[in-house]
Amino acid sequence: MVSKDQIYDILREVDDPELHRPITDLGMVENVNIDNSTVAVKIKLTIPGCPMKARISDDITNKLESLEGVNKVEIEFGSMNDEERAKLRQQLMPGAKAEDDSPNLDFVKEIICVASGKGGVGKSTVTANLAAALSELGLKVGVLDADVYGFSIPRMLGVTGQPTIIDNMIIPPERNGIKLVSMGLFLDEDTPVIWRGPLLHKTVQQFMTDVHWDKLDVMLVDLPPGTGDITITVAQKMSKARLLVVTTPQKAASNVALRVGKMAEKVELGVLGVIENMSFFQLPDGSKEYVFGQGGGSEVADILNTSVFAEIPLDSELRQASDEGNPIIWSEKDSPARQAYLKCADRLKLELKL
Numbered sequence: 001m002v003s004k005d006q007i008y009d010i011l012r013e014v015d016d017p018e019l020h021r022p023i024t025d026l027g028m029v030e031n032v033n034i035d036n037s038t039v040a041v042k043i044k045l046t047i048p049g050c051p052m053k054a055r056i057s058d059d060i061t062n063k064l065e066s067l068e069g070v071n072k073v074e075i076e077f078g079s080m081n082d083e084e085r086a087k088l089r090q091q092l093m094p095g096a097k098a099e100d101d102s103p104n105l106d107f108v109k110e111i112i113c114v115a116s117g118k119g120g121v122g123k124s125t126v127t128a129n130l131a132a133a134l135s136e137l138g139l140k141v142g143v144l145d146a147d148v149y150g151f152s153i154p155r156m157l158g159v160t161g162q163p164t165i166i167d168n169m170i171i172p173p174e175r176n177g178i179k180l181v182s183m184g185l186f187l188d189e190d191t192p193v194i195w196r197g198p199l200l201h202k203t204v205q206q207f208m209t210d211v212h213w214d215k216l217d218v219m220l221v222d223l224p225p226g227t228g229d230i231t232i233t234v235a236q237k238m239s240k241a242r243l244l245v246v247t248t249p250q251k252a253a254s255n256v257a258l259r260v261g262k263m264a265e266k267v268e269l270g271v272l273g274v275i276e277n278m279s280f281f282q283l284p285d286g287s288k289e290y291v292f293g294q295g296g297g298s299e300v301a302d303i304l305n306t307s308v309f310a311e312i313p314l315d316s317e318l319r320q321a322s323d324e325g326n327p328i329i330w331s332e333k334d335s336p337a338r339q340a341y342l343k344c345a346d347r348l349k350l351e352l353k354l
Helices: 004-011 053-065 082-092 123-136 153-157 197-209 229-237 251-266 296-303 316-323 336-352
Strands: 029-035 038-045 072-079 108-116 141-145 164-166 169-171 178-182 216-222 242-247 270-276 308-311
Touching: 004 029, 004 038, 004 053, 038 053, 053 072, 082 164, 108 123, 108 229, 108 251, 108 336, 123 141, 123 153, 123 178, 123 216, 123 316, 123 336, 141 153, 141 197, 153 178, 153 316, 197 229, 229 251, 242 251, 242 296, 251 270, 251 296, 270 296, 270 336, 296 308, 308 336, 316 336
Parallel strands: 038 072, 108 216, 108 242, 141 178, 141 216, 242 270, 270 308
Antiparallel strands: 029 038, 164 169
8 A cells, every 4th residue: 555655755746836846845735644545635725716726636636646556536625824824925935025125136146127218119029029038048037027007018928817926925927937927917908007106116116025936047127118216216126137228220219218328327227238129121132121220229339338239120920929929939930030039138148147
């Protein structure tokens, strides 16, 4: 007959799908009972009505039924009480906040804030596709959507549904290994956010301190356009972050983008580089048409004493992929935009030594 030790050894191989830890380590296994060839397991879910209940049940059943001598598996589900959830949060996020309420950033190696001087230059498109490209290189990637008013990252990454919350700890949903938190996960897409400054600050602060990001190689922070309060707050709270400035080639955009770079200097936020979006349109014969002019990105980079990391071409497939929630990086099509993002991710990985 199978032993309890064997059962627990097998259960250690079952991870919580959201927390990515063995259910035994998380205190989710309340009891194991063996009656001849029948194994009964009582599981405490992290929250009542856990959306991953069916998957956990299937994983446990499949693992236990693989044991010789087990013919039947019975699973009873309960849920943790408030005290157990508080203990779990402390286990997963020890010291999440410092005494001055600043976030503990030990969970991430590098933070890249993606910024633009004005809206409409494709900053969020760059964030989403760069996240996908970095993940494609095998890095653990998180995206913090700090554009509270104009959130669009959930749609671009194809992430829907509200996150699980355990004792005020937000478990960020994942898509293809990319973790995401955004105001767009808590509201309908067409619901406007009509808040004044203090509420915005509180939300962004919570995204920094109350999200279980686990261990990340890089976090991309999609900032609102311009040099407003949220941008300054993020810069002050994320002291290890560096700025990636997004602009288009024309003067109207590049001149405004310079203001973001200058703001970064004033708040002692290092400028990592510049990405020129909508840089050109590649014609069928391989030649390039510069629809919005040339040189804007290089000019911004020169003044900020940095370099252009990528020139992303105009590409209808890129636009369509973003609308469909499937970044072009995940496409098998060999489009110019896809190659530009992969090349940019390679350079970032090398530059950041990840």
